[in-house]
Amino acid sequence: MFRGRSVLLIGLGVLGTEMLRELEAAGAEIGSVLDDRYEDLPDTGQHRGPIAALPEVLDSAEWDIIVVAAALISASTLNWITKHARRANVPVYVLPER
Numbered sequence: 001m002f003r004g005r006s007v008l009l010i011g012l013g014v015l016g017t018e019m020l021r022e023l024e025a026a027g028a029e030i031g032s033v034l035d036d037r038y039e040d041l042p043d044t045g046q047h048r049g050p051i052a053a054l055p056e057v058l059d060s061a062e063w064d065i066i067v068v069a070a071a072l073i074s075a076s077t078l079n080w081i082t083k084h085a086r087r088a089n090v091p092v093y094v095l096p097e098r
Contacts, residue, residue: 002028008063008090010034010051010081011070015095019069033057054081058088068094 002023009020009032016032023030031048048057066085068078078094085092 002026005029005064006031006062008033008048008057008066010054010066010068011073013070013072015071015097016069019067019095023067031057031061031063051077051081055084055087058084058090063088063090066090066092068092071097 003026005028007023007028007030009016009023009030012020012032012034020030020032030046032046033048033051033054048060066081068081082092
């Protein structure tokens, strides 16, 4: 399903890390935007910035789908993500907690 697709992953906690592994195994091209932990992660080229940079990240590349893998994301943040995704014509999938 994700092979060759460009996926923007939001969140890299337990749920996001698990999803990242699944996306890599499926052959997806992955970028990520993260919460306040962004500064603490090594630069792999995959991390595109903090979640506040989402509008610029959406403008900088073609994304097939946004996957939100942040279990504790607030409704207002999710609405904000959805608003920007709609503007960029990118569907949003929110992972359920596992």
